[in-house]
Amino acid sequence: SLIFLVRDWSFPYEFSYGADGGAKFLEKRLKVSGNQHEELQNVRKHIHSCFTNISCFLLPHPGLKVATNPNFDGKLKEIDDEFIKNLKILIPWLLSPESLDIKEINGNKITCRGLVEYFKAYIKIYQGEELPHPKSMLQATAEANNLAAVATAKDTYNKKMEEICGGDKPFLAPNDLQTKHLQLKEESVKLFRGVKKMGGEEFSRRYLQQLESEIDELYIQYIKHNDSKNIFHAARTPATLFVVIFITYVIAGVTGFIGLDIIASLCNMIMGLTLITLCTWAYIRYSGEYRELGAVIDQVAAALWDQGSTNEI
Template sequence: MEMPCCGRLSIISQELELAHLQNVHKKQSQDWLGDVNQPLKGFKWRQGSRRETTGVLIWSEPFLIKRRSGEEIAVILMDTQGTFDIQSSMKDSTIVFALTTMVSSVLVYNLMNNIQEDDLMNLQLFTSYGMLAQEDCDSAHPFQRLHFLVRDWQFPYETPFGHQGGQHLLDEILQITEKQHPAHQEVRRDLRKCFRDINCYLMPHPGFKVIQKADFDGRLADIDEQFVKHLLLLVPRLLAPENLVKKEIGGQPIKSRDLLKFFTLFMEVFKDNDLPEPTTLVEFAAQASSQAALEAGKEYYAETMEALVGGDRPFLKTVQMEAEHSKAKERAIQTYLEKNKYGRKNQCVVEKYQLMLVEEVEKMFVKYSQQNEAKNVFKAARTPATLFSVLMFFYLMSGIFGLFGMYSFANMCNLGMGVFLIMLTVWAYVRYSGEYRDAGVYIDELASFLWENVIHPIYQTYMEKHLKEAAEQAAQQAITSTLANGKVKNA
C-alpha cells in the first residue's frame, strides 16, 4: 500500500498532485496540469493568513496505479494541518505529526523559505521513538522517505531551485561538525538512522498574483511560469509509478485493509491527556505490526482452504479436511511469526495476537466446514430420504392395521403419511424456488433429528450388524471354496 502523505504541503502543489493522480488513474495523461484557466479543485483550500486544514484529511478514494511490472499499488493522499501553529496545542501538533510520520511511506515536510534548526528539532521526539523501534526490527530504518519541500526559496543565486539544489542544501544542513551542540548532532544522526531516504526540493515563489489577488482561485494562468515548471518536475518525482514507495511496518509491506486498525490503535495510545512516552509508541508499533501479520496469516489460511473446498471444489472427507486444517493453521501461525518482525522485545503483544489469529482461524474453519458439508451429496439427500422413509413406514403400517381391521390406527398412519408427504413437497419447493427458506430450515432440522435419533440407531442396531455378518460369511465361504478347489487340483 502506497501512502504519500502531506505534512504542511503547499495548497497548490497538493491540489495538483491530486489532479496528477486523477489523470494517471484514467489514462496516464502527460498533460496532467489540465486547462490553465480552470479553477483548482480537490482538497478544500483558501488563500490568506488563517489556516484552512484542521486535523487530518484523507482523499475519499484510493488511486490504483499500475507499474510496468503489472503490480498495482493503492495510493492514498493525506493532507494535514500545519504543526505547532498558534491555534494548536502541543498535544494536537504531536498527534498530527506522529500520525503522519508513522502512517506515511512518503512524508512531505512543507517548510517556508529554509530548513531551520527548530524544524529539525520538531522531529526529535519521533526520531527518539524511531531509535527505540529500530532495536525491535530487522529493518535498518523504521521509516521510509522524508521529503523536505522548501517553499518560496529566496536564494537561487546560491543554491538553484529543484532537487539537486535541495539535496545540496540538505546535505549541508545535515552535516555533523564538532562545533555543533551535542543535541543538534544527535538529531542529525538519528534522522539518518530513522529514515531510509531523505531528500529535498527547493520551490520558487508562485508569483505575486497568488498572494495579492483577493479572488485567486488556483488557476494556472495566475501562477508564475517558473513555479509551474518546477511543479512539472516535483510531482512526478513524488507520484510517478516508478517512484512510488509501498508502506511498510517493520520492513513488511502492509495492505489497505490494515489502515483502519492502524488508526484505531494509534488513537488508543493518544486518548489520554498526557503525551505517551516513546516506549508506548514502540508498543503501539508492535501492535500495528502484529495486526498486519495477523491479517497475512488469515489470508494464507483462507487461500489454502479456498483451494481445498472453496468455489466448485468437490466435497472433501471430514477427516481429511480436519488434517488439512491443522496443517494450514500451523502454516498460518508460521506466516504470522515470519511477517511480524517488529516487537521482538514485546513478546506479550506477539503472543496476544497469535492467540487472536488462532481464534480467527478456528472461526473460519467452521465456515469452511459448513461450506464443505453442503457439497456432501448424501447429506444433501438426507432430508428427502428421511422424509420418504418415514412416509413409507406410515404407508406400510396403515396397510397392516387395515388388514387386521384396526381402522383407527390405520387412519392415524394415513394422517402421518399425509403430513410427511406435504413436508416433502414443501421441502422440494423451497429447494427449487428459494422461497420460504425458514420453513426449509425447520424441515431439515426435523429430518436431522429423526435421522440421528430414530433411523440411524435402528440401522446401526439391526441392519448394519446383519449386513456386516452376511459380508463376513460370504467372504469366509469364498475363501473356503478357493482352498477346497486348490486341494482338488493338487490331488
C-alpha cells in the same frame, strides 16, 4: 520511506530550503534527549525501525499574493519565485520512477489489504476533536500491522482451502478435510508469527487468537460446503421422510387390522403430513423459494436421521 514536507519554512539561514536542509533539520528534531517525555522518546526510537528511509524537505512560503489574495486562482506569476524553484526540485524528487518504491512498514511490503487495515486504525484515532497522542499513533500502527498480518494469513488459508474443496472440486472425505484444515491452519499460524509485527509478542497474542478463531469459522463453512456435494448427504432428507412414510404406513395397516383404529388414524395423519412435507421440500429444492422453510425441514430430517443412527449404535 517517510517524507516530512515542511511548508512555509521561514528560517533558511538555519537550515536551507530543500532536502539537504531538511535532513539536517530532521536529524535535530529526532534526536533523543533525557529531558523529553518517555512517549516522545519511544516515538523517536521506533520510527527508524518502522521505515527504511526517513527524509525531510523544507519548502518556502508561496508568497504574500497567494496568502492574502482571496481571488488567487493558481497563476504562476503570483507565486514567489523561490517557492516555484524549490517546487520544481520537490516534484521530481517525489514522483520520478527511481523514487517510487513499494511501501514498507517495519520491513514488510504494504499490500492493498494491509493499507485498508492502516486506514481503519488511523480513522479510529482521528475521530475525536483533539489530535491523538504519540502513544495512540504508535499503538494504532501496531494494531494495523497485526491486523494486516491476520488478513494475509487468513487469505492464505482461504485460497489453499479453495484449491482443495472449492466450488468445482469433488466431495472430500470428512477426515481428509479435517487433516487438510489442521495442516493449513498450522501453516497460516506460522505465516502470522513469521511476519515482522510491532507491539511485541504479548500485544500480538490476541491477534493470533483472532486468526485462529476466524480460521475455525471458515472451516465450518467449508464443512457445510463440502457436505452439500455428498450425494448421500443431499438425499438424507427425502430418504428420512420416505422411511417415516413407510413406517407409519405399515403401523397404520397392522393396527387397523387388529382393530386399533385410533392409532391407525394417528399414523395415517402423520403419514399424510410427512407426504405433504416431502412434496413441499421437493418444490423448495426445485424452485428455490421459501428457503428458510426448506432449511427447517432439513434440520428436522437430520435430527431424525441422527436419532435413528444413535439407536442403531
